[in-house]
Amino acid sequence: xxxxxxxxxxxxxxxxxxxxxxxxxxxxxxxxxxxxxxxxxxxxxxxxxxxxxxxxxxxxxxxxxxxxxxxxxxxxxxxxxxxxxxxxxxxxxxxxxxxxxxxxxxxxxx
Numbered sequence: 001x002x003x004x005x006x007x008x009x010x011x012x013x014x015x016x017x018x019x020x021x022x023x024x025x026x027x028x029x030x031x032x033x034x035x036x037x038x039x040x041x042x043x044x045x046x047x048x049x050x051x052x053x054x055x056x057x058x059x060x061x062x063x064x065x066x067x068x069x070x071x072x073x074x075x076x077x078x079x080x081x082x083x084x085x086x087x088x089x090x091x092x093x094x095x096x097x098x099x100x101x102x103x104x105x106x107x108x109x110x
Contacts, residue, residue, distance in 0.1 A: 039062075043066040053071070
């Protein structure tokens with residue numbers, strides 16, 4: 001599976017997806033891109049888009065895209081805030097379907 005981490009996600013979250021190809025938006029040179037063009041480009045090269053941008057699904061029609069979306073809820077962007085939900089993130093990325101959004105929230109904000 002090919003997973004793209006949004007630039008707002010701590011790059012250390014890559015460790016949540018062993019056995020998968022994981023890139024960050026910055027790594028592939030798309031940093032600073034607006035969401036619309038970014039998602040259009042991403043659907044040609046990735047299967048899953050991981051973000052902490054909770055507004056994304058309300059600002060864009062994601063159902064028509066060839067990507068699954070994992071939206072993470074964490075209290076801050078420190079890697080420690082993500083580590084407790086690594087297993088849930090992996091499961092979400094492996095089960096999300098194209099155009100679907102799965103929310104994974106840290107127990108610290110539930």
